[in-house]
Amino acid sequence: MQLHQLTAHEMHDLLINKELSSEELNNHIFDRIEAVEDKIKAYLTLTKEGALERARSVDGQIQSGERIGPLAGIPVAVKDNICTKGIRTTAGSKILSNFIPPYNATVVEKLAAAGATIVGKTNLDEFAMGSSTENSAFIATKNPWDTGCVPGGSSGGSAAAVCAGEAALALGSDTGGSIRQPASFCGVVGMKPTYGAVSRYGLIAFASSLDQIGPFARDVTDCALLLGVISGHDPRDSTSAGYKVPDYTTFLNNNVRGLKIGVPEEFMAQGISPEVRAAVERAMSLYESLGAAVEYTTLPHTEYALPTYYIIAPAEASSNLARYDGVRYGFRAAEVADVVDMFMKSRSQGFGPEVKRRIMLGTYALSAGYYDAYYLKALKVRTLIKQDFDRAFEKYDLLLSPTSPTPAFRFGDKVDDPFQMYLSDICTISVNLAGIPGISLPCGFVGQMPVGLQLMGKYFDEGTLLRAAYTFEQNTDYHKEFPKI
Amino acid sequence: MTQYETVIGLEVHAELKTRSKIFCDSTTEFGGDPNTHVCPVCLGLPGVLPVVNKTVVEYAIRAALALNCRVASFSKFDRKNYYYPDMPKNYQISQYDLPIAEHGYLNIEVKGEVRKIGITRLHMEEDTGKLVHQGNITTTPFSLVDYNRAGVPLIEIVSDPDMRSPEEAYEYLNKLKAIILYTGVSDCKMEEGSLRCDANISVRPAGSQEFGTKTEIKNMNSFKALQKALTYEAERQIKVLKEGGRIIQETRTWDDEQGITLPMRSKEYAHDYRYLPDPDLVSMVIDREWVEEIKRSLPELPDDRKERYVREYGLPVYDAMVLTNTRELADYFEDCVAVYPNAKTVSNWVMGDLSRLLNASVVGIINCPIKPEQLGALLQLIEKGTISGKIAKTVFEEMFATGKAAETIVKEKGLVQISDEGAITAIVEEVIAKNQKSVDDYRAGKERALSFLVGQVMKASKGKANPELVNRLFKERL
Numbered sequence: 001m002q003l004h005q006l007t008a009h010e011m012h013d014l015l016i017n018k019e020l021s022s023e024e025l026n027n028h029i030f031d032r033i034e035a036v037e038d039k040i041k042a043y044l045t046l047t048k049e050g051a052l053e054r055a056r057s058v059d060g061q062i063q064s065g066e067r068i069g070p071l072a073g074i075p076v077a078v079k080d081n082i083c084t085k086g087i088r089t090t091a092g093s094k095i096l097s098n099f100i101p102p103y104n105a106t107v108v109e110k111l112a113a114a115g116a117t118i119v120g121k122t123n124l125d126e127f128a129m130g131s132s133t134e135n136s137a138f139i140a141t142k143n144p145w146d147t148g149c150v151p152g153g154s155s156g157g158s159a160a161a162v163c164a165g166e167a168a169l170a171l172g173s174d175t176g177g178s179i180r181q182p183a184s185f186c187g188v189v190g191m192k193p194t195y196g197a198v199s200r201y202g203l204i205a206f207a208s209s210l211d212q213i214g215p216f217a218r219d220v221t222d223c224a225l226l227l228g229v230i231s232g233h234d235p236r237d238s239t240s241a242g243y244k245v246p247d248y249t250t251f252l253n254n255n256v257r258g259l260k261i262g263v264p265e266e267f268m269a270q271g272i273s274p275e276v277r278a279a280v281e282r283a284m285s286l287y288e289s290l291g292a293a294v295e296y297t298t299l300p301h302t303e304y305a306l307p308t309y310y311i312i313a314p315a316e317a318s319s320n321l322a323r324y325d326g327v328r329y330g331f332r333a334a335e336v337a338d339v340v341d342m343f344m345k346s347r348s349q350g351f352g353p354e355v356k357r358r359i360m361l362g363t364y365a366l367s368a369g370y371y372d373a374y375y376l377k378a379l380k381v382r383t384l385i386k387q388d389f390d391r392a393f394e395k396y397d398l399l400l401s402p403t404s405p406t407p408a409f410r411f412g413d414k415v416d417d418p419f420q421m422y423l424s425d426i427c428t429i430s431v432n433l434a435g436i437p438g439i440s441l442p443c444g445f446v447g448q449m450p451v452g453l454q455l456m457g458k459y460f461d462e463g464t465l466l467r468a469a470y471t472f473e474q475n476t477d478y479h480k481e482f483p484k485i
Numbered sequence: 486m487t488q489y490e491t492v493i494g495l496e497v498h499a500e501l502k503t504r505s506k507i508f509c510d511s512t513t514e515f516g517g518d519p520n521t522h523v524c525p526v527c528l529g530l531p532g533v534l535p536v537v538n539k540t541v542v543e544y545a546i547r548a549a550l551a552l553n554c555r556v557a558s559f560s561k562f563d564r565k566n567y568y569y570p571d572m573p574k575n576y577q578i579s580q581y582d583l584p585i586a587e588h589g590y591l592n593i594e595v596k597g598e599v600r601k602i603g604i605t606r607l608h609m610e611e612d613t614g615k616l617v618h619q620g621n622i623t624t625t626p627f628s629l630v631d632y633n634r635a636g637v638p639l640i641e642i643v644s645d646p647d648m649r650s651p652e653e654a655y656e657y658l659n660k661l662k663a664i665i666l667y668t669g670v671s672d673c674k675m676e677e678g679s680l681r682c683d684a685n686i687s688v689r690p691a692g693s694q695e696f697g698t699k700t701e702i703k704n705m706n707s708f709k710a711l712q713k714a715l716t717y718e719a720e721r722q723i724k725v726l727k728e729g730g731r732i733i734q735e736t737r738t739w740d741d742e743q744g745i746t747l748p749m750r751s752k753e754y755a756h757d758y759r760y761l762p763d764p765d766l767v768s769m770v771i772d773r774e775w776v777e778e779i780k781r782s783l784p785e786l787p788d789d790r791k792e793r794y795v796r797e798y799g800l801p802v803y804d805a806m807v808l809t810n811t812r813e814l815a816d817y818f819e820d821c822v823a824v825y826p827n828a829k830t831v832s833n834w835v836m837g838d839l840s841r842l843l844n845a846s847v848v849g850i851i852n853c854p855i856k857p858e859q860l861g862a863l864l865q866l867i868e869k870g871t872i873s874g875k876i877a878k879t880v881f882e883e884m885f886a887t888g889k890a891a892e893t894i895v896k897e898k899g900l901v902q903i904s905d906e907g908a909i910t911a912i913v914e915e916v917i918a919k920n921q922k923s924v925d926d927y928r929a930g931k932e933r934a935l936s937f938l939v940g941q942v943m944k945a946s947k948g949k950a951n952p953e954l955v956n957r958l959f960k961e962r963l
Contacts, residue, residue: 081532082532083531089532101525101532102525103525103530201532201534202533203532204532205765208764208765237534238534238766238767239534239765239766239767318566318759319564319576319761322568322574322575322576323575325570325575327630339570339628340568366566366760366761367757367759368757368759371760375761
């Protein structure tokens with residue numbers, strides 16, 4: 001086992017036992033990045049100096065006998081749609097290619113307060129719109145298990161970085177599956193917390209009512225640790241919930257006895273690859289053998305989730321992305337005739353095709369005469385989808401499904417067919433529409449490519465998700481596999 | 486010949502004078518170097534989120550209650566989407582279908598008749614920044630943007646189309662301003678833009694129930710401009726109709742220099758705002774008890790105060806109306822009456838000499854150099870006969886200029902009225918001796934001659950002789 005393959009809690013043990021300094025650890029990670037980044041391309045920006053500076057400060061604390069938190073001195077990667085003060089933050093877009101935020105996102109402040117070192121900013125689909133990270137304006141991140149395959153998206157850079165040992169942990173954002181699907185494709189753990197559990201302040205908005213920041217980790221324990229650090233009420237985010245953040249590690253029990261697990265049959269139906277289905281069925285059997293009650297159930301409005309999502313998300317996006325106009329910051333087209341021309345040329349040249357497609361979809365859905373038929377209708381269907389989950393959770397403690405219908409696909413396979421690309425989020429988007437938490441963890445391989453298992457929980461019941469995920473992990477070895485790069 | 490009736494509705498924006506902006510903690514202070522009263526939130530930088538300033542909601546409710554509105558129990562913010570460089574996000578956070586308050590009214594008085602003007606709605610929104618141009622706007626190669634004003638809280642108050650003349654519109658705006666000033670939630674300074682007014686105006690044949698096609702008039706920067714613009718626009722529309730034309734629904738701008746309204750390029754203003762509920766803000770459940778608490782904290786409003794002045798002080802309605810037009814003037818009046826209880830005399834001084842001096846200088850009533858108690862003391866001196874009414878005017882001006890008490894000025898300048906009969910008799914007899922012709926005239930029946938003689942005594946006594954005594958002494962001798 002190599003240093004970069006350790007989990008964060010293992011690294012933490014080395015640090016507090018003074019077997020390793022944080023500076024050595026971080027240097028090792030940057031060496032690792034140097035060794036593999038040419039092949040993986042997980043990062044848009046590296047922040048070695050800042051990381052080492054903080055590492056030395058944590059080392060000082062350890063030397064002087066101070067108790068340090070579980071993430072102190074641990075290298076963390078941050079998705080490049082999360083604002084970092086003084087560090088370029090692009091959202092994967094040409095239109096923000098030169099944007100240096102004058103402020104930190106709340107989660108970045110929380111990472112700093114926890115002493116985590118920030119390794120760099122990871123690649124993503126432009127404005128988090130995509131499922132393969134192919135929509136980045138800058139680079140194509142490769143799947144570390146097979147560099148001919150996509151890492152998933154939109155948080156493909158974060159997933160690949162954790163998978164390839166280029167960071168111990170990472171932050172991503174999940175609007176329709178953008179943490180869970182790449183976690184599944186890269187064989188790591190990824191969680192979308194309950195909407196409102198983690199502050200969105202400083203997250204460059206895609207669809208405000210769906211976006212949520214969450215952790216990537218190499219095991220469930222690390223996931224719980226990072227979740228604990230970033231969660232909690234933020235007075236700067238009106239949609240952040242006022243609740244007491246529990247110590248998530250207390251949920252890490254190898255015990256699912258008596259747990260009631262429902263498997264929505266709609267998530268196991270069309271488009272799912274037989275190998276993925278088989279892996280999920282093995283997971284169902286494992287849970288049963290460990291004392292959980294597992295049975296099929298139904299979420300009858302599932303077929304409307306995708307169309308509902310593709311009204312609401314683009315509608316919000318069309319408004320959220322209106323501010324990128326070349327006036328105040330970001331890319332401005334050269335040679336413009338007047339202000340309207342400046343708006344049009346800056347946006348035409350600054351945005352990529354998928355972003356433009358969604359802005360147009362959303363603008364149309366909100367237009368006079370169409371609002372009721374599209375946006376308002378979508379909001380109503382969203383309520384029905386939520387009610388499906390409410391009913392299911394009257395009976396079950398959690399729901400189980402594949403994270404994505406297939407393992408990672410190859411570059412170019414879906415990029416020209418947006419609808420096929422959208423379908424890869426079919427199992428994840430309902431969770432965003434409902435606002436509940438979801439986690440993806442490795443549950444098998446198809447060939448050499450990982451398969452992800454999704455668990456979905458009740459509002460603010462991340463604890464039960466972590467407990468079930470931890471139990472699965474304790475009884476399987478999938479998370480111990482590493483790609484050969 | 487068809488008679489036409491004018492129909493007017495006003496949309497008024499008032500800036501709320503909270504200390505911080507509506508969705509962040511940047512200052513709302515007017516002025517400041519460009520782009521210094523800003524933060525990531527009001528600049529709409531990527532990733533920022535708005536958080537509602539509770540005081541803004543409180544102030545909006547305060548204004549709404551003063552305008553007899555029904556305050557909503559459930560309200561939300563919406564995004565109004567359109568592109569303009571003075572808007573940091575290219576959408577304005579406003580309220581669309583669930584405003585904070587609806588269904589209010591206020592009363593205006595025009596030509597002695599009271600008219601009730603309905604208020605459709607009152608909602609909260611954020612202000613925009615300002616475009617600044619160096620040199621001539623038509624030739625300068627670029628625009629500059631100052632975002633200091635972006636995010637300053639506004640309330641928009643939309644009236645029903647209840648006004649029937651520019652005078653009524655003027656009175657409505659005046660009354661609206663008076664009421665808002667009483668509530669203390671806005672400065673309502675049209676010159677500084679903290680009160681702005683757009684108008685919807687149409688005309689229709691008298692007696693018709695249907696509305697004519699309306700135009701929207703913008704850029705009226707003063708009360709006078711409002712009245713002039715509406716007068717012009719009503720006449721323009723009537724002329725078009727009389728000539729057999731049709732009114733085009735459009736937005737027009739008031740050109741104050743030319744005294745006309747001009748069409749704005751309609752293409753730019755044909756907006757589809759694509760409203761959507763702002764997903765960054767949660768909807769608001771308005772606590773009834775809070776509303777009641779705000780209601781209890783409202784001051785006595787102009788109409789109530791006016792009625793009380795007529796009832797309690799026996800003032801003429803006109804006096805009561807003028808005195809209660811602003812809270813500060815009314816407070817001044819009352820503080821003065823507390824010292825000198827003859828309300829009509831106080832009213833005469835406040836509306837007369839005091840207003841004249843205030844208007845001539847730049848000071849407002851709040852910073853008036855003569856405190857209300859000092860004016861009361863001056864009036865007492867007149868009543869006691871210590872000084873004459875005429876001397877009092879001089880003393881008053883001196884008080885205004887120096888801020889000194891009346892008694893001090895009277896003492897310093899030796900202005901105490903001479904009521905000593907012996908001393909005045911001497912002057913009277915001297916004047917009679919020196920002005921035989923006037924004496925003869927008076928005796929011949931010319932009353933005016935007496936005024937001249939009295940005047941001579943006043944002149945000789947430097948105005949200090951008690952005029953009543955002088956008159957009596959003359960009459961006794963002539």
